[in-house]
Amino acid sequence: MKKLSLFTICLIILVGSWVFLRFVVGGIISVPIPGSVIAMYMGLIIIAILVHISVEDSLFQEFRRPILETLVEDKRRNHRRVLVVLIPLLLLGYTYSIIAQRANPPGSPRDAHPSPPLELTYKDEVIGTMQDVVNPFRHYEKDDPEAFSAHVENGKRVYHQNCFYCHGDHLDGQGHFAPYLQPLPANFQDPGIIPNFQESFFFWRIAKGGPGLPAAGTPWDSAMPIWENTLTQDEIWDVILFLSHYTGYQFRTFGEAH
Amino acid sequence: MRIRTVALLLTLFGMLIVFNFAHAQNAPEASEKGKEVYENSCAHCHGTEGRGDGSAAENLLPKPRDFTRGLYKIRSTGTGELPTDQDLFDIITEGMPGSSMPPWDTALSANDRWEVVAYIKTFYDGFKEAETSPKQINLSGKVAYSEQSVETGKALYTELGCVECHGNIGRGDGTSAPDLTDEWGFQSWPANLTQGWNFRGGSDTEDIFKRFIGGLAGSAMPAFEGDSFPGFGLTAEESSRMIELDNKDEMTEAEEEESAQLYEKYDAAVDIALNLAEGTELSAEEQQIYDDAMRVVYEKSWHLANYVKSLMPEKRPEPAIGNNVLRSQYIQDELPPMDDAAWGTLEARYFPLVGQIVIEPRQFNPTIDAVNVKSFYNDTEVAFLFTWDDRTHTTDETDEETGKTLEDALAVQFPVKVPQGPTAPKPYFLWGGRLPVYLWHWKASAPEQVTELTAKGINNAEAQAAQGELHVQSTYTNGQYTLWVKRALKTEDKKDLQLEPGVFVPIAFSAWDGANGDVDTKRVMTSWYTFVLEPVPSSKRFIYPPLIALLSVGFLFGLRAFVQRRNSEEI
Known part of the structure; x- marks a missing residue:
């Protein structure tokens, strides 16, 4: 087999790296890399190639030989013909695709x-400061397990009559209405939520x-209803007990030090 | 050494497979564990006693299954049979699309799911008493999908009376659709066969075939196994001939003779089937007749399954989110009217609807799947084409409970002012609040009219005093509404939305199915989506790309000339 020229090797490295980043890492391993990061990696690879070929004059000569040959020599006439059509066509397609790109709607931060x-x-009734209010039934967990169970059971009922359509049977935010709401309903099985x-809160x-979200929450696209219109205070506290009881996660507290 | 290791590993692997396989056949004995999982994850709908009466059941339709009667819709077994353990396991694992039964594949381990299978079987004694395992439907005679088979299936669809419930082209809008109830007396809507993604037991051809043969136990869907099959005992040609003769006003003597013969053959086969069902031994000849008849039933069912499969798109359309927004396409000429072929050139955007469960009275059980929308605009006007499936055409029914008039309707919602910038608040998605919304309200009782509303809340909507000039056309055919609305891009009215190309405008929908009790806040709806008058692509796209291509050709030739000159100088 003919030995590959330095130019071909460099080309293979360049194209190979791009294919690897875009389709192997981004596709098969499915860790999509942003376009800008791929561009950065490719830039580094091009610099590395340039450094390599310019270390010695002989290497540089070897690298550019196929380019010069393709440009002028008769034996490469066919290569030349193909390239003189292909390069402008690729550029044409690329610029067209950039200019004709359709505008996409803005994201909603x-x-x-x-x-x-x-x-x-x-x-309109003030319960207390956000920092200090605790669930009035939480203490039953230690003091009166039977009463606690009754409250959890009631919370479960309230949940399945009002919440599970969106937040799901398994509290994982995958209720049967959920896929068609944006933003998606909260997933209470996510370890980053309840704890x-x-x-x-x-x-x-x-x-x-x-x-009821403050201005920082705009745009207000959340489909979460105003439950104080439908549920009593006790029902809301019961549902909260059920959420932590079913998922096994503990709500955040500020402990004894407070 | 190495070979021995490999052999050992292979054996272990094989044992694992065999173990798993054996495990997949039957559920374990009912245990405390099964009860615990059931009570934790299932009882809120299916009830602690398995009667389908958990606390959530009240608001659900289809109702959660009552396990105490042993009636299971989704089975791989024949009519009247119990499901296999694997059937029950699969339903728990995959859920039932179009109902509130979710897939439990991630929430419960396979082991827990098997325990639950064992536990729910304890609710019905028939499982314990059954001496033989349920008879599974034989799938071996599958007829491959082909246009020919679809055609045959289509003829059978009418012949077998599917039309009565499922409608002419399958949208579940048959004449008896509104009156169907299940074993428990609850409303049971026939499936819309064009929406395979809502099929409870999956929409593969095999799934559909199993539903024909086994029936959907407890629902109004009959099983087509055996003598209940029209034309049982006749070949396909014979049964269509029989129908042909039946439909003739007058028969010649020869035809009467022929018809009588066909009926005789049919009756004989039905008798054999009835005898078999009663446990009578069949003679070899009778067995042959029965087997032949069953072969025809199975073959016809495969054709029918292929036909049903042909009615639905391959998968549920993608909702119009992200970059998949509703783009109105520019045309220079007059905007096409409702029945113009030009609409066929556009791809519809799909807006799935969910029940309005925020404000009482709520709708927990939607019957309208989605609204599909297309749009064109020109320099002065915009036209929309909305289509949605509704099994019933309701214009004037009275709700027994509230005395309110029920009718089908659609509302298209826009903000009055388009929010500027990505963090600017939109009006509340449910007909606005502090920020008002601008609505087009269409009702089936006035099909040529759309009322402009301004709303600041779902119960706070008013018809605009100055009604703008809206052009409206609509139809209801074969279980589908089509509504066409045309309006000027700009109006004089300050309460109207003003449209401009290239501006992304929030859009949302509400729909009412009168036959499902929808009225006022009880409705199905969407949250905000996006719509844009797609700007005419810049004409630069025809200038710059060729220019760059030309420049690159020039550059290549220049480079070649440069190298040639240098080479000749070197020599």
């Missing part, structure tokens, strides 16, 4: 967990729903 107000309210919030989000 939003704060998924905006800061709650300082005071927790139900309808990061106090029960009072959940009470606030449930009671006030999407429309």
Whole structure:
């Protein structure tokens, strides 16, 4: 077999790296890499190739020989003909695709967990400060397990009559209405949800729903209803008990030090 | 040494497979574990006693299955048979699309699912009493999908009376559709055969075939196994001939003779089937007649399954989110009217609907799957074509509970002012709030009219005092509404949305199916999607690319000339 020329090797490295990054890592291993990062890697590879061929004059001569041959020598006439058609065509297609690209709608940057107000309210009644309010039934967990079970059981009922259409049977945000809502309903099985919030935060989000989000939460696309219109305070606290009981996650507390 | 290791590994691997396979056949004995999983994950719908009366059941339709009667819709077994353990396991694993039964494949381990299978079987004694395992449907005679088979299936679709419930072209809009109930007396809508993604037991040809042969136990869908099959005992030609003769007003003597013979053959085969069902031994000759008849039933069912398969797209369309937004296409001329062929050149955008469960009264069980939308615009006007499937054409029914008038309707919602910038708030998705929305409200009782509304909340909508000039056309055919609306891009009315090419405009929908009790807030809806008058592509696209191509050719020739000159100088 004929030995590959330095130019061909460099070309293979370049194209091979791109295919590897774009289709092997991005496709088969399915860790999609942003276009800008791929461009950066490719830039580095081109620099490396340039450094390599310019280390010695002889290497540079060897590298450019096939290019010069293709440009002028008769034996490469056919290569030349193909390239003189192919290169302009590729450029034509590329520029056309850039210019004719359709505009896409803007994304909607939003704060998924905006800061709650300082005071927790139900309808217009002030319950206390967001920091200090605790679930009034939480203490049953230690003091009266039977009463606690009854509250969890009631929370389960409330959940399955109101919440599970979107948040799902398994509390994983995959209820049968969920796929067609944007943003998607919260997934309580996600370890980053329940443990990061106090029960009072959940009470606030449930009671006030999407429309109760502060300005930082705009655009308000959340389909979360204002549950204080439908559920009693006790029902909301019961549902919160059920959420942590079913998933096994503990809500965040500020402990004894507080 | 190495060979021995490999052999050992292979054996272990083989044992694993055999173990798994054996495991897949039958559920374990019912255990405490099964009860625990059931009560934790299933009882809220299916009830602690398995009666389908959990706390969520009240608001659901289709109702959660009542396990105490042993009636299971989705089976691989023949009519009247119980499901296999694998059937039950598969339903739990995959869920039932179009209902509230979710797939449990990620939420429960395979082991837990098997435990649940064993536990739900304890709700019905028939499982314990069954002496033989249920008879599975033989799939070996599958007729491959072909146009010929679809044609045959299509004829059978009418011949067998599928039309009565499923409608002329399968949209579930047959004349008896609104009156169907299941074993428990609950409303049971016939499937819309054009929406395979809502088929409870899957929409593969095999799945459909199994539903014909086995029936959907407990529902209004009959099983087509055996003597209940029209023309049982006749070949395909004979049964279509029989129908042909039946439909004749007058028969010649020879034809009457022929018809009588066919009926005789049919009756004989039905008698044999009935005898078999009663447990009578069949003679070899009778067995032959029965087997032949069954072969025809199976073959016809495969044709029918192929036909049903031909009615649906390969998969559910992608919702119009992300870059898949609704783009109105520019044309220079007059906008095409509703029945113009030009609409066929556009691809519809798909907007799936969900129940409105935010504000009472709520709709937990939607009957309208989605709205499909296309749009054209020119320099002065925009036209939309909305289509949606609705099994019933309801214009004026009275709700027994509330006394309100029920009718089919659609509302298209836009903001009055388009939000500027990505963080600018949109109006509340449910007919606005602090920020108002602009609506087109169409009702089936006034099919040539759209009312412009302004709303600041779902219960706070008003017809605009100045109704703009909207052109409207609509039809209802074969279970599908088509609505065409045309409006000027710009209007004088400050309460109207003003449209401009290239601006992304929020759009949302509400729909009402009167026959499903939809009225006022009880409806199906979408949250915000996006719509844009797609700008005419810049004419630069015809200038710059060829220019660059030409320049590159020039550059290549220049380079060649340069190298040639240098080479000759070197020499």
